[in-house]
Amino acid sequence: xxxxxxSRRALAAAALGTAMLAVAGxxxxxxxxxxxxxGYMAPDIVDTFKAATGVQAEVVVHATNEEIMGKLIASGGKxxxxxFVSSPFAEVLHNLGLAETIDHAKVPNLANLYPEAAALxxxxxxxxxVPYTWGTTGLCYRSDLVKEAPTSWKALLExxxxxxxxxxxxxxxxxxxxxxxxxxxxxxxETDATKMGxxxxxxxxAKRTLLAYDDTTFYSKLVSGEAVLxxxxxxxxxxxxxxxxxxxxxxxxxxxxxxxDTMVVMKASENxxxxxxxxxxxxxxxxxxxxxxxxxxxxxxxxxxxxxxxxMMQQYPNMAMPVADLVKYEQLRDVGEAQRDYSRIVxxxxxxx
Amino acid sequence: MAVRLVPSRSTVLMAPAxxxxxxxxxxxxxxxxxxxxxxxxxxxxxxxxxTLENFAAVVDPLYAGIFLNSxxxxxxxxxxxxxxxxxxxxAIAAAPRHRQPLYLFLAVLPFWSNYxxxxxxxxxxxxxxxxxxxxLRWVGYTGELPSLLYTEGAVIAGLVYNYLPFVVLACYAPLxxxxxxxxxxxxxxxxxxxxxxxxxxxxxTLPGVAAGAVFVFVLSIGNFVTPAxxxxxxxxxxxxxxxxxxxxxxxxxxxxALAMALIAIMMLLLxxxxxxxxxxxxxxSPDRGEAAHG
Numbered sequence: 001x002x003x004x005x006x007s008r009r010a011l012a013a014a015a016l017g018t019a020m021l022a023v024a025g026x027x028x029x030x031x032x033x034x035x036x037x038x039g040y041m042a043p044d045i046v047d048t049f050k051a052a053t054g055v056q057a058e059v060v061v062h063a064t065n066e067e068i069m070g071k072l073i074a075s076g077g078k079x080x081x082x083x084f085v086s087s088p089f090a091e092v093l094h095n096l097g098l099a100e101t102i103d104h105a106k107v108p109n110l111a112n113l114y115p116e117a118a119a120l121x122x123x124x125x126x127x128x129x130v131p132y133t134w135g136t137t138g139l140c141y142r143s144d145l146v147k148e149a150p151t152s153w154k155a156l157l158e159x160x161x162x163x164x165x166x167x168x169x170x171x172x173x174x175x176x177x178x179x180x181x182x183x184x185x186x187x188x189x190e191t192d193a194t195k196m197g198x199x200x201x202x203x204x205x206a207k208r209t210l211l212a213y214d215d216t217t218f219y220s221k222l223v224s225g226e227a228v229l230x231x232x233x234x235x236x237x238x239x240x241x242x243x244x245x246x247x248x249x250x251x252x253x254x255x256x257x258x259x260x261d262t263m264v265v266m267k268a269s270e271n272x273x274x275x276x277x278x279x280x281x282x283x284x285x286x287x288x289x290x291x292x293x294x295x296x297x298x299x300x301x302x303x304x305x306x307x308x309x310x311x312m313m314q315q316y317p318n319m320a321m322p323v324a325d326l327v328k329y330e331q332l333r334d335v336g337e338a339q340r341d342y343s344r345i346v347x348x349x350x351x352x353x
Numbered sequence: 354m355a356v357r358l359v360p361s362r363s364t365v366l367m368a369p370a371x372x373x374x375x376x377x378x379x380x381x382x383x384x385x386x387x388x389x390x391x392x393x394x395x396x397x398x399x400x401x402x403x404t405l406e407n408f409a410a411v412v413d414p415l416y417a418g419i420f421l422n423s424x425x426x427x428x429x430x431x432x433x434x435x436x437x438x439x440x441x442x443x444a445i446a447a448a449p450r451h452r453q454p455l456y457l458f459l460a461v462l463p464f465w466s467n468y469x470x471x472x473x474x475x476x477x478x479x480x481x482x483x484x485x486x487x488x489l490r491w492v493g494y495t496g497e498l499p500s501l502l503y504t505e506g507a508v509i510a511g512l513v514y515n516y517l518p519f520v521v522l523a524c525y526a527p528l529x530x531x532x533x534x535x536x537x538x539x540x541x542x543x544x545x546x547x548x549x550x551x552x553x554x555x556x557x558t559l560p561g562v563a564a565g566a567v568f569v570f571v572l573s574i575g576n577f578v579t580p581a582x583x584x585x586x587x588x589x590x591x592x593x594x595x596x597x598x599x600x601x602x603x604x605x606x607x608x609x610a611l612a613m614a615l616i617a618i619m620m621l622l623l624x625x626x627x628x629x630x631x632x633x634x635x636x637x638s639p640d641r642g643e644a645a646h647g
Contacts, residue, residue, distance in 0.1 A: 066397075066600050073398035073603075092396040165500060171586045173601060211481075212503040212585025224482045226500070336395050343602035344415070350589040351419050 031058040032274045035068055036084040040261075041282070042290045049281050055274045065089045072098060077268040081275045087122045087260040088174070090129040091334040099128040100265040106276035109283035116327045117300035120260065129262035130279050133235075133297040136256035136318070136329060137175055140219065140237035144246040145228040153183035153252045156231060157206040164209045168221060168230040171213035173346045174332050176203065178257050179231055188257045188330050191338040200345045204352045213350075222247055233259065234318040238296035241316055249318050258329040260300075292319070298326070382616070389609035397603030407610035416594065416611070420618075423591040426505065426580075427573035430512035434569045435562060437513070438520025442561075445521070446528035453529070460521045468515065472582050475511055476502060479583075503585030511579040516569040523565030527558040560633045567626040571619045591615055 038061045042048065046057050062068035065085050069092065072080065077098040085093070093099040104110055110118070110126060117131045118124075139150050146163060150156065157179065159167055170176055178188045180199035190196060211227050219240035221227035232240075237249040263282065265275045281287060285303035292299045292308055298319055299305060313320040335342065389407050394400040410416060445456045463471060478484050479502040486498050501507060531554065539549040555562075577592030586593075591611065598608030 064600065066603050069397055069603060070599075070605075073394075073396070096396055096398075168585075207587065210585075210587065211500060212587060214585065224480070226481045334396070339397075339602070340393065340604065343597070343604060346602075347419070347589065347594060347597070348415055350586065350593075351415065351422070 031056050032081045032271050032278060033058050033060060033079065034082045034084075034278065035060045035062050035080050037061065037063070040084060040291070040295065042287070042294075045287075048287075049278060052281060053274070053277050055271075055277060057274075057278060069093075072266070077266040079268075080266050081269040081271050082278055083264050083266065084132060084261060085264060086332075087120070087129065087262055088332050088334045090262045090264050091122050093264055093266075094123070094128045095334070098267055100267045100269065100272060100275075101128060102126055102130060102265065102279075103272075103276055106273065107280045107283065109280045112283050112285055112288070112301045112303055114300050114302050114323050116323050120258075120327070120331060122260070122331055122333060123262075129264050130283070131300040132261045132263050132282065133291055133295065134258065134260045134300050134326065135234040135298050136251050136321070136326065137170070137178065137231065137233050137259060138237075138249060138251040138256050139229060140222060140232035140240060140247060140249050141229040142222055142225070142244075142246055143248045145225065149248070150229060150250060151253050153179055153254050155252075156229060157183050157202055159206075159209050159229070163229050165211055166226070166228045167210055168212050168214040168218045168227050169206070169210060170218075170231050170233075171215050173342055175231070175233075175257070176213070176346060176349070177342060178332070179203070180206075182252070182254045182256070185254060189333045189335055191335055191341065193341075196341065196345060200348060203349045207349060207352060219243075219247075234321075235295060235297035238316045238318070242296070245315075256329050258326060258331045260331060385609045386613055388606055389613050391606045393604045393606050397605075399605055404606075407607045408614075410607060411610050411614045419589055419594055420591055420614070422589070423574050426508060426588070426590060427512070427570050427576075430509050430516070430573045431566050431570045433509065434513045434517050434520045435566050438517050438565060439524045439558075439562060441517075442521045442524035442528050445525055446531075457522070457525065461518045463515075464518060469578065469582075471515065472511055472579060475507070475514070475583055479507055502583065503587060505584070505588055507583040508580050508588055508590075511583040512569075512573045512576060515579070516572050519568045519572075520562075520565035523568065524558060524561045527561040528554075531557055560630045563626050563629055567622050571622055575615055575619065 032055055034057055036059060041059075046059060049055065049057050060080075062071075062083075068080075068083055068085060069089055072083065072093065073096065077093075083093075090099065102110075104126075107130070110130070113126075113131065117134070118126050120131070123129045139153075139156060141150055143149065147160070155163075156167055156169070169179060174188075177196075177199060180203045181188050181190050183202060184195070184198055186195050186199065190199070211221070214221065214230070218227065218230040218232055219236050222230060222240045223243045232249070234249055237247065240247040241249070263279050265272060265279070269275050283301060285301060285307060288299050288301040288304040289307050291297060292304060293312070296316060296319065298321065300323075308319070388399065390403055390405070392400040392402055392404050392406070441460065445453055445460070448456060476483070479500075480486075481498060481500045481502070483502070485501065489498065535553050535557070536549050539553050540546075544552065574590070575592045577590060577596045580586075580588045580590045580593055581596075592615075595608050595611045595615065598604045598611060602608075
């Protein structure tokens with residue numbers, strides 16, 4: 001009998017423990033809670049924002065889009081005021097009704113954006129997302145270790161013998177697939193089964209020539225010489241260029257995707273005015289230039305880009321890419337149900353011997 | 354009073370562990386199991402309509418193939434770990450008694466550092482511009498070297514390295530307990546060293562081998578860090594597939610079904626091992642008699 005009572009109490013304690021964990025998991029409501037990738041904005045942003053506006057913000061970090069999306073979908077968007085996510089995920093938040101409409105009157109610095117950045121296909125007129133950084137995905141290589149400069153995605157997917165075993169590709173589903181889609185002349189949002197079958201076959205044969213799939217250290221593999229040619233986001237290639245000027249970046253002749261990271265205000269936010277203030281603060285030319293100078297990504301902010309030193313544009317030529325050229329490329333879009341097919345194709349590629 | 358104190362004290366002592374297990378093990382497992390019966394929403398998340406399609410997908414040739422491949426890699430790692438670990442345990446058990454604690458301590462010393470850091474150490478060691486290559490260059494080798502890293506061999510080496518101490522510990526216990534007189538009797542009756550090992554030592558220490566082997570296999574087949582880091586993402590193991598469903602594809606229901614299948618395999622193996630151990634325990638005394646009589 002004693003045993004029984006105790007184990008029931010133990011269960012109650014356990015349930016209480018779980019509840020407490022659940023409470024601890026949601027951020028406190030008093031602050032403006034901003035979730036961003038680690039190191040994606042100035043480390044003193046909380047202090048400078050408070051000095052400028054008097055609003056206390058709290059920054060939490062997520063490692064990937066998928067991680068923060070999982071949390072937002074599970075909580076119905078509660079617990080966060082502003083999230084930084086890539087544009088296809090901003091679209092999903094909008095489609096799920098979790099994204100607040102951007103009140104342009106409260107974000108006057110939207111005027112700093114290039115007109116092109118306010119007319120992107122995923123969200124023309126910036127109704128639910130505000131562009132933060134943008135760029136391309138291409139080839140990053142050691143000009144001193146490859147015989148000739150690559151010009152096509154085929155240089156990576158059907159490599160010459162000399163570079164076999166010295167290439168890496170991105171492991172994230174959409175960019176891995178994009179390399180194959182672009183090489184075959186398809187849209188980066190192609191979902192036709194026959195065409196995606198061809199993409200899969202090409203990427204499986206490419207896999208056999210790869211050193212590794214790598215999303216995070218490919219540029220250091222170039223620096224060490226372990227790899228000589230890698231699929232890379234332009235900004236990450238810049239980290240390699242910073243350490244070794246023989247590293248170069250090119251956009252293959254078949255093109256690139258136009259990737260875009262955005263700021264989204266959550267509909268469940270209880271501090272929407274403060275959230276718009278924060279976005280306005282980030283769009284300030286000086287604050288936005290911080291991202292370009294420190295993350296080496298292009299930012300869609302005209303005065304911010306114009307304020308960058310000329311040496312920087314010389315050292316990292318992709319930073320100087322004209323906006324008109326950049327927006328020629330197609331954005332990755334949310335593909336809805338087809339995402340499951342994409343996941344399956346990626347599993348098939350990764351499981352292939 | 355004193356009589357009642359005993360059971361309540363034991364329940365009080367049990368309560369924290371029970372609460373811990375319930376909150377952090379039983380409840381999450383039940384939640385994951387429940388998740389496996391729903392559909393993925395169009396945009397990720399969970400659509401709460403009942404379905405069995407996730408379990409059907411687990412036995413799809415593609416995913417079943419990944420299970421089999423994981424089992425093959427885990428099996429190879431287990432085989433190597435058992436051979437190497439048993440030999441090491443044998444040597445430790447044969448060493449002078451006062452030195453044995455030191456050797457055992459050295460065997461488990463790697464556990465004092467973080468698993469990830471130890472795995473990164475292998476990257477530093479094996480990569481094409483790594484320590485091994487530099488060593489070869491230093492002794493005068495100038496040719497092109499293949500990458501040792503990002504191969505299946507590297508994945509297996511990483512698994513063996515990380516789980517070897519479990520085998521050493523599991524095999525050491527029965528080896529150290531083994532009555533030396535049994536072996537002496539076998540030698541006295543003309544059994545060769547090999548026969549003595551095959552007929553006496555090995556059968557009596559088999560439960561330890563089985564325990565160590567099941568440990569390595571179960572930990573290896575669910576591992577996702579080692580294949581990701583040492584395999585460069587080129588070798589998909591079941592752990593990576595589960596990880597991808599949760600953290601890349603946002604298909605939690607399918608990830609949950611895969612995780613449940615993996616847990617079922619692990620539990621089955623652990624139960625078989627426990628069953629075999631109990632049977633071996635029961636047979637222990639008559640076996641000893643038979644062995645002694647040769």
